[in-house]
Amino acid sequence: MPDQTHVLFVEDDDVIREATQLALERDGFAVTAMPDGLSGLESFRADRPDIALLDVMLPGLDGVSLCRRIRDESTVPVIMLSARADSIDVVLGLEAGADDYVTKPFDGAVLVARIRAVLRRFGHAAGDDRAEDAGAAEGGVLTFGDLEVDTEGMEVRRAGRPVALTPTEMRLLLEFSTAPGTVLSRDRLLERVWDYGWGGDTRVVDVHVQRLRTKIGQDRVETVRGFGYKLKA
DSSP: OTTOOEEEEEOSOHHHHHHHHHHHHHTTOEEEEESSHHHHHHHHHHHOOSEEEEESSOSSSOHHHHHHHHHHHOOOOEEEEESOTTOHHHHHHHHTTOSEEEESSOOHHHHHHHHHHHHHHHHHGGGOHHHHHTTTSGGGEEEETTEEEETTTTEEEETTEEEOOOHHHHHHHHHHHTSTTOOBOHHHHHHHHHOOSSOOOTHHHHHHHHHHHHHHOTTTEEEETTTEEEEOO
16 A cells, blocks of 8 residues: 555564564554664665664664664654663663664554654654744744744754754754743653653653754753753743
């Protein structure tokens, strides 16, 4: 079917790979499953999937390195799969550019919900309701010091130079930009940016804030200890 969402799934465990592929296909996804990082990278470059699911521990090219290679070439959404929720590999994957992660073993319904949440986020990034909220600025451009956020063109400039953001980073910045000076809790950001209707891992927020800071300025987003983050007006 031409309108099917194409998922690249890279997992070295044969049982998990085959079972997950079948579960995703039953939910209407088109799945390309690969057993190692190098074949996963080749498949990504050849097929350009809509989303990538990457196991952290992969032979040949590990999942974190694969995520980094994908992110160098594309803003396609990436979900990491980790065997341990407390693993440092989770943070490394997020720092490499992953948008979310799921802990193994996982329920198929949970994985599908996470995939659809990420796809909704990316699908709406170019016409986000947060941009409408920010429309009071002239021409849809919000200015914070040397930072300019074009909420209509979905572009960001710092000191006049374009800033390349992933859709997740853009939505995070839009959330901050529509409420400058207001402290936003991690739970609120998980709900608004990641579409979590349930409690999630706040490390996802923390790592994305750090990634955003490296692009728009380390001092632009302030940490309010014990409460969350706020954008300096």
